[in-house]
């Protein structure tokens with residue numbers, strides 16, 4: 001089983017250490033099982049601490065366990081009484097079951113995601129796992145976060161001010177043919193398109209093909225914003241066009257906003273899309 005390793009979470013680890021290698025089995029509770037606790041799913045925002053909402057911050061201060069992908073768990077400061085359970089990418093369902101197991105025993109748990117947990121994040125994995133037998137009594141509450149599209153859009157100006165669509169270019173959880181079909185539909189409908197997960201170390205061709213698909217319906221001077229590490233150290237924002245977009249400059253730390261035909265660049269270089277569309 002490539003994703004699993006058993007980590008025994010001892011009494012010591014409750015006060016400072018964390019389980020990092022894979023997804024651990026939920027620790028056996030020394031107490032008799034009580035009523036299930038509410039499982040929180042918390043979006044941490046796309047980068048800096050001041051993009052964490054006060055509600056999310058307060059929720060994280062009140063839990064005993066934080067469960068998530070390692071880089072996100074790292075963003076929750078350690079404190080006495082908190083156990084942080086970090087695991088690798090691509091084990092969303094196992095991670096969700098782990099959190100549900102803890103909550104079903106009455107432990108106060110937050111599953112954390114970057115950005116908004118409901119946007120290509122852990123919230124859906126939690127609901128998917130929660131449909132399995134045994135979790136009926138665990139209430140789940142999702143706390144909103146600032147999503148990367150909002151952060152990149154704000155930095156650029158107001159490119160998603162009109163109708164827009166959001167897609168992930170990752171074909172890990174859906175066939176590439178679906179990505180292409182949806183991309184064509186969005187481009188044909190003249191929607192602004194926010195593109196998450198445009199590339200990774202092993203996925204470099206998708207953005208090349210996606211650009212070609214969009215160009216079937218869109219002019220080459222369509223405005224494109226490439227936001228990289230927005231809100232984080234090394235942030236960059238590039239305003240280019242679909243024709244001139246360099247796929248080699250796009251990686252997994254980027255979010256793209258491909259404008260609609262009405263999207264424009266102001267004299268000061270700000271990108272915005274009017275809410276009105278001429279009939």
Ligand SMILES: C[S@@+](CC[C@H](N)C(=O)[O-])C[C@H]1O[C@@H](n2cnc3c(N)ncnc32)[C@H](O)[C@@H]1O
Nearest residue numbers: 115116119121147148196197229230252254255
């Ligand atoms: C798995 S998705 C998670 C999205 C997250 N749930 C959200 O609402 O922003 C990861 C992708 O989000 C985008 N992303 C997240 N944070 C970003 C940031 N600070 N700057 C640019 N893109 C970001 C990138 O496209 C990255 O590949």
